[in-house]
Amino acid sequence: MKRRISVLPLAIIAILLFVLNWYVLSGIRTISSNSFTTPLFWGFIAITTGALIYSIIRMRDNGMDLLFKVTTHVFLILFVTEIVFSAFLLLGDIYRLITQGERNVHWVEFALLVVLLVIIIFIYGIVKGKYAYRVIKHTLYFDDLPSSFDGFTITQISDVHAGSFKNSLAVQKGINLIKAQNSDLFVFTGDLVNNKAEEIKPWIEHFKQVKAPFGQFSVLGNHDYGDYVPWKNEAEKAANLQQLKEYHGELGYRLLLDEDVILHKNGQKIVLAGVENWGIGFGERGDLNKALAGTEADDFKILLSHDPSHWEAEVVKHPSKVHLTLAGHTHGMQFGIEAFGIKWSPVKYRYAHWAGITSKNGRFLNINRGFGFLGFSGRIGIWPEITVIELKRSSGIS
Template identity: 40%
Template sequence: MMLRIFILLLILIIVPPIYLDRTFMRRRKRRLLRLLLFLPNALMLVAAVILALFETYTPDNANATNLFLTLFTGYIVSEALLTVFLAIGHRFKQHSAWRKTLYTLGIIACVGNIYILIVGTTYGKYHIETKKQTITFPDLPQAFDGYRIVQLADLHIGSYRDNPQFIRHIVELVKAQKPDLIVFTGDLVNYNADELDPLLTELKQLEAPDGVISIMGNHDYMPYIKWATKKEQWDNIRKLQRNERNMGWNLLLNEHVFLKRANDSIAVIGVENDGNPPFPQRADLKKAQKGIPVGTNGKPFFKILLTHDPSHWRRNVLPETNIQLTLSGHTHGGQLKLFGFITPIALITSEWGGLYSEGQRKLYVSTGLGEALFTFRYGMWPQIDVITLQKGAS
């Protein structure tokens, strides 16, 4: 994963000190100061190369990557922000007031960045919010009017394997919502099924009248580790699947189950991960729906789809099915929201969190609970989603 962002890391590490040196320090005989300018960046560059070339996704390697990204965000990103404001201010040589204002804004941006980093890596990653969402459908069976679903997503349990009290806190918050059903929409682990071992007892306490239904996310296929053989990888995948079922979760692999209330029924469909490359594409919507009734009185049978990657909705779900509600995760909301409304992930995808509609068909994307690669959340706090189904005009 470090290789994917290596070019960006390289630019941010190399460009700012070169600009600062050429613009502000080159003509001054301050060799020690210039050395101090380049030394931290040189060390970060060496660390970036090592982590990118020798990424193993072991717990120690993951800790090293997280430490690197923390230092990178604190120092390199702050330096880059300062450089941007200094570069703009340098254009206003003849306007000292403007130049001083921009230089001051650069310092404020650095301080703000460090503040966000400290909050995001300490308070933010544990600050769970409960988001309640009512979703209305005209063809929802009457007996399911008011049905409550708690959606959990992207727990990435390896980030909390030494913190069982946090997992217990999640379980208690879920129980307090008194859901009819709990769904988990993928990415239970970071890189390896073994991450789950210390926390099986805690997660086994999740319960609801209609149980816990889960699916696989891209991380749950362990694609990032360099396995010796495919068999070793699949042995690890199957261990995770066994553990989910041993916890009492109903893991759906291109399958469905029926939920009944009085004389009414709905289907919950769970497909394997299906994302844009390089993520696994293993969903089989046709197989997963086999055996579900067409419907009655001209209305399609009511169906809820669990699919990890929200891009699956527009790629396949909308054009190939008549599924009314799709629940996804995967995006983490980018783990960052500034000033309550600026979400950088919106530059990458338009459906990253919350409720989306196409006619009477809906997609709900949870921004999830955990973190991948970098244990940090700011503004986009860990989230438990409580979805209430409502019958009526949408």
């Protein structure tokens, strides 16, 4: 039985887009009275929209090919710039209504300059921003951290999404930055690929360069299971997942599948556990109880769990205290602002805490902003992240 498509939501969206474009055109015509302005504008809108619809229809057979990526990015930039232009236009029109004057041509010209700036920012995000790796360092204090691990450092990356990479030199710069941290432990918190295991193959030699004295460990993310592409049958999908697990081994990463390992130092220990992906709305596969089955209540525990919603739903309430959880998944939506004391991204409307450190009941969570990118082939304001966490003792407790 064919799935019915609801016409009403599509009609509402079409009407809203028409009104938005009509309002934008009214602003453009304020500074351009050329008779060709209107047909050229609507012709461009029609071609852009038609190309987007065509690329979406053929995506079923061709996947997210070059045409799809180009049309979706053009449409996204066009939509955002129209929203920005309309916002400035509306402010000017409100002032015009209050003062009962004419639409200010200079204000419209200023709005167009802002639009140009937005376009430049998008171009930067697509060309450079997605590879603008930065290191973010945190120092966390614990009363019950074993003394031998005082000053222990962990480098974390997440969400590689290898299928999106095109620039090997840029990726290598990111790898070099990871290596330069010289941390005691390296962890990767899921989404090695977009959909298929083969995506990581060209990048194995890059990521296998990362080594740490206490080892390299990893977990799976929601994209690693191949849930978002069609397969001939379940056997093919299962084989893809098995191949991906083997690639983790080729990278030199110990993949933790609802299990834990003990890290020893000078006769003392901490526990590193990892779960399969557990995320609200993204598959609740992981088994935290199984991952912690071999641990004791007073062990110092670090957990790798791809989706931060797992921390809020299970980890922070678990009777066996997990001191630090390392997650990723959100990407900070690859768009936002973190400057001048402002920390904002649209992803905050899905995840209250979406990047960096938070804590509750003496239990910490770090959300890495992601090493790679997905969907939008760029980053604006939310740059790719390499996290370095230093563990410190806050008292003289043994």
